[in-house]
Amino acid sequence: MIIDFHVHLFPPEIILHRNRFFDDVRFYELYRSEKSAMVDRAGLCDMMRVEGIDRAVAMAFPFENETYRTLQNEYLLAASRESAGKIIPFLAPIENFEGLEEWVKSAKKSGAAGIGEVAFYAAGFGDRQQQFLEALLHAASIEELPVCLHVNEPVGHHYAGKYATSFERLYDAIAKNPKTKIILAHLGGGIFFYELMKEVREAFLNVRYDTAATPYLYDEKIYRIASEIVGAKKILFGSDYPLLSPSRYVHAMRKYLGDDDIKMVLAGNAQKLLGIS
Secondary structure, three states, rough: OOOOEEEEEOOHHHOOHHHHHOOOHHHHHOOOOOOOOOOHHHHHHHHHHHHOOOOEEEEOOOOOOOOHHHHHHHHHHHHHHHHHOOOEEEEEOOOOOOOOHHHHHHHHHHOOOOOEEOOOOOOOOHHHHHHHHHHHHHHHHHHOOOOOEOOOOOOOOOOOOOOOOOOHHHHHHHOOOOOEEEEOOHHHHHEEEHHHHHHHHHHHOEEEOOOOOOHHHHHHHHHHHHHHOOOHHHHEEOOOOOOOOOOHHHHHHHHHHHHHHHHHHHHHHHHHHOOOO
């Protein structure tokens, strides 16, 4: 079994008329270029057949516009039903403190398997964003829903959607919510290195890292290095499709991970996290 823990898909109306949604500053930041690939449910299912992906976790885009966000969330829930559960929906949360716990409870009842990909495009990760993340992680812990958070590496080249992620703020938010199951996308921007510190390792006991976009960011030896630091049991294969195809990752992983570790990264860890048999 292979589970791709990080993919994106959009309703056909957003794909066909993306310019109509450019008033949402976050969406404009990432998808204003026609080169920014987008797929719907059918496109994702075609990829899964070709690449041999058994299930895929679809991450919602964090629209600021409530109407767009609702449209996206409802589409992911429908895609899950229409794919007989092969597409696993993570939903984008409201960003108001008031009503947040009720929204998380409602999301779980609706069929959401998790929350995310939470991201603070354009605004960055400031005081308010840290406070919101802490509130969200607390609410998610009550409902036992995992949360996927977009994390950028703090150095290197700039690209659409990259914003400064304060590791100090991120650590504080996670440390205050140690029971919440958290997935830090893009190998956590490299924050996994600090799990070599005892206090970080203890605070990050329930943190996992997905591999989305790593071929664009790191030398492929990153798979071996990350597994040596945090253990393969904490790494989730995610392709960030349609940004990259799953095979781009799997071939490189097999060079640096043993068979048992590969099985955990490609499926076993996701199965355990999401309760998939």
